Amino acid sequence: MWKSIASNGLTLIIVAMIALGAAVGWGKAQYSNAGPLEAPICVRVTPGSNMGAVSEDLAEQGAVSSSRIFRIGADYANKANQLKAGSFLVPRGASMEEIVDIVTRGGQSTCGTEIVYRIGVNRIGVQVRELDPATNRFVETVAFTPSDAEPPAEFVAVRDRSDTRYRVALAEGVTSWQIVEGLRAVDVMTGDVAAVPPEGRLAPDSYEVVVGDDRGDLLSQMEAAQTRRLEAAWAARAADLPYQTPEEALVMASIVEKETGVAAERGTVAAVFVNRLNRGMRLQTDPTVIYGITKGQGVLGRGLRQSELRRATPYNTYVIDGLPPTPIANPGVASIEAALNPESSPFLFFVADGTGGHAFAETLAEHNKNVAKWRAIEAERNNN
Incomplete structure (x- = not known):
């Protein structure tokens, strides 16, 4: 009798182990295989958030098939506590493993809100725009001039968000004086400009900046870029x-x-x-x-x-x-x-x-x- 009970118990343990192994294998496949997302999305991770909240958001947006497996996988990969604040573009069909890497990798946000300070020949303007994940193109939400008495509410709402990105865009044909005047209107930058750089020596382009960047450093970056362009064309x-x-x-x-x-x-x-x-x-x-x-x-x-x-x-x-x-x-x-x-x-x-x-x-x-x-x-x- 005891032999029969022991044999049956051993059989149950073996069956349970096989079932557990199958479940683990299935979970691993769910974690690493292509996900259910049919179109790219932008996932915003707020400061102080955690992997549980992010997993629920991803599940609601149809990016993961199981928020539980997503959390277990992130924990198993020792990334559960490496979540980075920001807005991140998740591509179509991304696996849970890929999404975990995206939201823990760090660096600049790859989607969401961007504020562009445009320095043009005739005017200086500010544009707030959002990246449309489906088309990977920015859509303008509001535009205004810095001299306006009151900036629009859409700008105020996103200006100080941790995941908002900033960019300074120079039109071709602007003068060095216009660029310096325009940079003084970029309120997220610091530092004064002692002298206007030589005419022609600043490269019109789009430059990403972060809060606290120095205006003089950006001008040096523009000058270095123009020097490289001129040297290449001259050669x-x-x-x-x-x-x-x-x-x-x-x-x-x-x-x-x-x-x-x-x-x-x-x-x-x-x-x-x-x-x-x-x-x-x-x-x-x-x-x-x-x-x-x-x-x-x-x-x-x-x-x-x-x-x-x-x-x-x-x-x-x-x-x-x-x-x-x-x-x-x-x-x-x-x-x-x-x-x-x-x-x-x-x-x-x-x-x-x-x-x-x-x-x-x-x-x-x-x-x-x-x-x-x-x-x-x-x-x-x-x-x-």
Whole structure:
């Protein structure tokens, strides 16, 4: 009898062990295999949260099949206490193991709210936007100017959240003075700027910053980026260009940047100016004259007067030969590359064509016809 009982007990223990092993194997498979998530989601981990709360949130959003297995797996991997605050993008079909790694890895948030301080040629603006996980594109929630009396509630609600990211975006063609003024409006940064950096030496781009970053350090980062771009373009430059130094090429790039906002035109505009320099012709470009008036400190806000076009200044390319002494703005990488590798073109003139682009001409007679067309377009617009 006792032998029978012992045998049956041993059988039950073996069956239980097999069942336990099967359960453990099933749990491991659930933890490491692809998950049920059908579309990417953004998971926000608040400061002080725990793996239990995160697992429940993930289960509610359909990212994990079992919040219990998720917690057990995180504990088994010794990551249950390594949760990082932030907003994290969880891709479609991510396994529990992958999600645990995402929310414990640390570093910058990969989704959620982003505040962008945009420093443009005509204005400084602030944009609050959210990443749409389904499209991996940002969607604007509110935009305003820092000079507004009261910032919108949408901005105030997210400004001090620990998972909010910050970015400073420079438009191509902004001046160094405009950049410094814009950085002073970035209220999450610290430090004063003792002097405006040299014109043209700051790279227009989008820069991620964190609360407390120094403005001077960011300017140094911008300057280093522009130096790298210029050096790379200079090394790959075309032959027989009318520039003796990279600085002269940067001057040309800034003129190209201010003359056209149409990306496809940059190489042609650069070709016109290179052709004029090679023929000993004056550049005769309005943006340089304007810079001589404003010194890059704001926008002129009106048309040029005939007296200004005749006045002799270092930047009046209707009067001086060759290039002005410095860049007139901070050009983007495309304009730098256009200045150093212009298109092969016979054009010597261009004028606005009414579409946002320009009409190019090889001869003065053809150019005068294009000018007449543009003036007719202007007159019609003024009458409407």
